[in-house]
Amino acid sequence: xxxxxxxxxxxxxxxxxxxxxxxxxxxxxxxxxxxxxxxxxxxxxxxxxxxxxxxxxxxxxxxxxxxxxxxxxxxxxxxxxxxxxxxxxxxxxxxxxxxxxxxxxxxxxxxxxxxxxxxxxxxxxxxxxxxxxxxxxxxxxxxxxxxxxxxxxxxxxxxxxxxxxxxxxxxxxxxxxxxxxxxxxxxxxxxxxxxxxxxxxxxxxxxxxxxxxxxxxxxxxxxxxxxxxxxxxxxxxxxxxxxxxxxxxxxxxxxxxxxxxxxxxxxxxxxxxxxxxxxxxxxxxxxxxxxxxxxxxxxxxxxxxxxxxxxxxxxxxxxxxxxxxxxxxxxxxxxxxxxxxxxxxxxxxxxxxxxxxxxxxxxxxxxxx
Amino acid sequence: xxxxxxxxxxxxxxxxxxxxxxxxxxxxxxxxxxxxxxxxxxxxxxxxxxxxxxxxxxxxxxxxxxxxxxxxxxxxxxxxxxxxxxxxxxxxxxxxxxxxxxxxxxxxxxxxxxxxxxxxxxxxxxxxxxxxxxxxxxxxxxxxxxxxxxxxxxxxxxxxxxxxxxxxxxxxxxxxxxxxxxxxxxxxxxxxxxxxxxxxxxxxxxxxxxxxxxxxxxxxxxxxxxxxxxxxxxxxxxxxxxxxxxxxxxxxxxxxxxxxxxxxxxxxxxxxxxxxxxxxxxxxxxxxxxxxxxxxxxxxxxxxxxxxxxxxxxxxxxxxxxxxxxxxxxxxxxxxxxxxxxxxxxxxxxxxxxxxxxxxxxxxxxxxxxxxxxxxxxxxxxxxxxxxxxxxxxxxxxxxxxxxxxxxxxxxxxxxxxxxxxxxxxxxxxxxxxxxxxxxxxxxxxxxxxxxxxxxxxxxxxxxxxxxxxxxxxxxxxxxxxxxxxxxxxxx
Numbered sequence: 039x040x041x042x043x044x045x046x047x048x049x050x051x052x053x054x055x056x057x058x059x060x061x062x063x064x065x066x067x068x069x070x071x072x073x074x075x076x077x078x079x080x081x082x083x084x085x086x087x088x089x090x091x092x093x094x095x096x097x098x099x100x101x102x103x104x105x106x107x108x109x110x111x112x113x114x115x116x117x118x119x120x121x122x123x124x125x126x127x128x129x130x131x132x133x134x135x136x137x138x139x140x141x142x143x144x145x146x147x148x149x150x151x152x153x154x155x156x157x158x159x160x161x162x163x164x165x166x167x168x169x170x171x172x173x174x175x176x177x178x179x180x181x182x183x184x185x186x187x188x189x190x191x192x193x194x195x196x197x198x199x200x201x202x203x204x205x206x207x208x209x210x211x212x213x214x215x216x217x218x219x220x221x222x223x224x225x226x227x228x229x230x231x232x233x234x235x236x237x238x239x240x241x242x243x244x245x246x247x248x249x250x251x252x253x254x255x256x257x258x259x260x261x262x263x264x265x266x267x268x269x270x271x272x273x274x275x276x277x278x279x280x281x282x283x284x285x286x287x288x289x290x291x292x293x294x295x296x297x298x299x300x301x302x303x304x305x306x307x308x309x310x311x312x313x314x315x316x317x318x319x320x321x322x323x324x325x326x327x328x329x330x331x332x333x334x335x336x337x338x339x340x341x342x343x344x345x346x347x348x349x350x351x352x353x354x355x356x357x358x359x360x361x362x363x364x365x366x367x368x369x370x371x372x373x374x375x376x377x378x379x380x381x382x383x384x385x386x387x388x389x390x391x392x393x394x395x396x397x398x399x400x401x402x403x404x405x406x407x
Numbered sequence: 408x409x410x411x412x413x414x415x416x417x418x419x420x421x422x423x424x425x426x427x428x429x430x431x432x433x434x435x436x437x438x439x440x441x442x443x444x445x446x447x448x449x450x451x452x453x454x455x456x457x458x459x460x461x462x463x464x465x466x467x468x469x470x471x472x473x474x475x476x477x478x479x480x481x482x483x484x485x486x487x488x489x490x491x492x493x494x495x496x497x498x499x500x501x502x503x504x505x506x507x508x509x510x511x512x513x514x515x516x517x518x519x520x521x522x523x524x525x526x527x528x529x530x531x532x533x534x535x536x537x538x539x540x541x542x543x544x545x546x547x548x549x550x551x552x553x554x555x556x557x558x559x560x561x562x563x564x565x566x567x568x569x570x571x572x573x574x575x576x577x578x579x580x581x582x583x584x585x586x587x588x589x590x591x592x593x594x595x596x597x598x599x600x601x602x603x604x605x606x607x608x609x610x611x612x613x614x615x616x617x618x619x620x621x622x623x624x625x626x627x628x629x630x631x632x633x634x635x636x637x638x639x640x641x642x643x644x645x646x647x648x649x650x651x652x653x654x655x656x657x658x659x660x661x662x663x664x665x666x667x668x669x670x671x672x673x674x675x676x677x678x679x680x681x682x683x684x685x686x687x688x689x690x691x692x693x694x695x696x697x698x699x700x701x702x703x704x705x706x707x708x709x710x711x712x713x714x715x716x717x718x719x720x721x722x723x724x725x726x727x728x729x730x731x732x733x734x735x736x737x738x739x740x741x742x743x744x745x746x747x748x749x750x751x752x753x754x755x756x757x758x759x760x761x762x763x764x765x766x767x768x769x770x771x772x773x774x775x776x777x778x779x780x781x782x783x784x785x786x787x788x789x790x791x792x793x794x795x796x797x798x799x800x801x802x803x804x805x806x807x808x809x810x811x812x813x814x815x816x817x818x819x820x821x822x823x824x825x826x827x828x829x830x831x832x833x834x835x836x837x838x839x840x841x842x843x844x845x846x847x848x849x850x851x852x853x854x855x856x857x858x859x860x861x862x863x864x865x866x867x868x869x870x871x872x873x874x875x876x877x878x879x880x881x882x883x884x885x886x887x888x889x890x891x892x893x894x895x896x897x898x899x
Binding site for chain 2: 141297331
């Protein structure tokens with residue numbers, strides 16, 4: 039069963055009745071492109087083929103609600119573009135470029151997609167509006183799928199006995215501390231013993247902020263003095279995590295701009311301190327990105343990846359952006375999996391990133407029911 | 408790298424036109440497309456970019472060829488003028504109340520930098536005007552937001568008014584203002600919680616706070632790295648509140664800051680301040696024309712010159728220029744320069760202010776280790792006075808001694824001496840108006856060399872010495888050579 043089918047199916051059900059069981063995709067082996075192609079050829083009649091049980095723990099309501107902004111805008115923009123469709127000419131592709139860019143898909147990515155579509159349109163001799171629409175959708179799904187590695191979405195935990203160490207890095211004000219507060223709650227609810235390390239000793243009030251989260255969540259925390267070397271806090275935390283058998287250690291770091299070399303080195307030092315204590319750690323270095331960031335998000339991901347081997351991304355404030363195309367850009371340019379998304383201010387508004395849900399959210403209104 | 412700056416894009420789009428006296432409509436469209444894409448790449452909002460390009464088009468078609476400018480330069484000039492106009496021509500000062508206190512309300516998304524900006528602004532007024540500000544902590548939502556403001560207040564010795572997190576922000580503001588009146592504070596800053604412009608409840612709260620406090624300034628704090636979303640945010644806040652100005656934060660990153668242009672265009676409200684670093688004094692008044700240059704990738708020579716002027720001993724610079732001219736510039740002068748340059752701050756920051764350097768791929772990954780300076784210093788200090796005055800004396804045996812004395816490898820000593828000699832010769836020719844070495848000419852285009860050396864004198868250009876000068880010159884030369892090679896290929 040293909041992603042595209044399930045998307046179509048979802049759309050169909052959304053419109054008929056909300057009570058019908060939702061369709062979620064099964065793990066798949068087949069390439070997405072072929073699946074999309076098939077989906078476009080397939081008659082919508084044989085629906086029972088696509089029925090799959092929905093996993094229980096998912097909460098698509100928040101997900102959909104949180105993504106409403108992104109979806110409306112992305113699909114809406116492409117639909118608007120198509121509404122003005124006259125024929126496939128240069129101005130159509132220019133509009134397409136604009137549309138993609140304005141959805142924060144990323145400049146290079148937008149150019150790449152429209153260039154490839156230019157060739158394709160010539161090759162397939164696209165003339166009608168419907169063909170153009172299918173062509174664009176196919177391409178978007180294809181690019182999205184080709185660049186992502188879905189297996190990596192899972193968090194990597196250390197083998198039992200050693201604590202799993204997750205480090206959180208990012209520029210100032212993206213929501214690192216909040217993300218940790220939310221994630222600590224999640225892991226605690228899963229029955230894990232969680233420890234927080236307040237290694238942001240720079241920003242005023244940062245330690246207190248994490249302390250408050252620790253109190254709320256009922257988890258332990260290691261703090262250092264103001265302006266102390268963050269690596270020393272990390273060291274203490276790792277030591278405590280090992281000695282007192284914690285399952286998860288979440289390390290909060292100070293926000294830093296990616297072009298500040300010295301601060302990036304400080305990050306490396308923290309990482310080295312962790313490595314020295316536990317050679318396989320940190321198990322994850324997550325880059326926290328603000329979804330409202332524009333082209334600079336790609337720069338951030340690049341430079342953080344260079345200095346601290348980022349293994350995944352947390353996209354925060356996704357409820358506030360009308361875009362979300364940045365996910366495409368990051369996947370395409372950096373091949374970094376998005377692991378969590380922040381969809382609101384509540385403690386359970388941090389959700390595991392579900393790429394199908396996300397793609398569905400982005401392209402929902404593009405798919406004919 | 409696809410990320411070239413706008414000016415070189417326009418340049419390349421108009422390359423075949425440079426001989427012509429007129430820009431045809433077709434050529435213009437090609438260029439305008441480049442401009443549009445480059446603006447979008449800099450995160451300028453789509454709608455803004457479109458209307459901007461239309462304006463440029465109208466102007467460019469109606470423009471007469473100016474003396475001394477070729478068509479491509481003229482288009483760049485129009486673009487630059489338009490950008491500056493869009494961003495407001497002059498810096499707009501803060502609105503002040505006729506009688507104290509002046510109330511300043513901060514608003515913005517989460518993580519934009521409101522609290523930090525409050526502290527920076529309050530500190531600025533305290534330092535510059537001897538003001539007695541009061542900070543009101545009205546963010547009762549984010550954990551430890553109040554503590555953050557308190558910590559900053561303690562550091563800066565500025566009082567903070569707070570009533571904990573269980574009181575309605577409206578009440579906190581009321582009480583805070585009452586206290587300000589009682590204590591005769593002349594500035595009151597209201598720090599509010601970050602919120603989404605689509606969050607109706609919180610926006611209502613902000614509106615109420617505005618009604619209660621009747622602020623003289625409502626500053627919208629925006630992250631300079633914001634993408635296409637910038638306009639929606641700005642519109643949302645602007646519609647709900649009487650926004651009077653914008654503060655752009657995190658501009659010390661490597662963002663092009665197109666958000667600035669978008670916000671200004673959508674709200675029509677001036678950008679008043681920019682945050683450019685983590686320290687409390689990293690807050691500057693916003694200068695539109697400099698931001699225009701930054702978006703265009705044309706550097707920020709004005710700020711550089713200003714920096715040079717404040718941090719430079721003018722007389723010393725003049726002396727050195729004279730020495731260069733007479734070819735008596737020696738290692739002692741070089742040492743002085745090193746110290747002066749070091750005083751100006753991180754070199755990368757200064758390099759970025761030079762035209763074409765900000766987004767120059769050759770410089771993108773370059774960073775200059777401050778230790779390089781100490782190494783150079785050590786090498787020079789290991790020379791005898793005679794050697795410093797006459798590099799000709801530096802035979803291999805002496806070089807080995809210098810290397811041992813300074814603890815640096817001989818290669819490094821050799822390199823420094825070579826670069827010093829090269830630079831001295833180059834600058835000598837330069838200051839004597841003999842023009843540039845052949846490779847350099849294309850780098851500076853048809854800029855008047857006299858003007859150039861004047862400017863450089865002003866900037867204390869001889870400071871671009873040794874390793875640094877070497878690095879810049881190297882990068883620029885490489886670029887120039889590439890250009891020449893490209894041209895040659897095309898001719899074939």
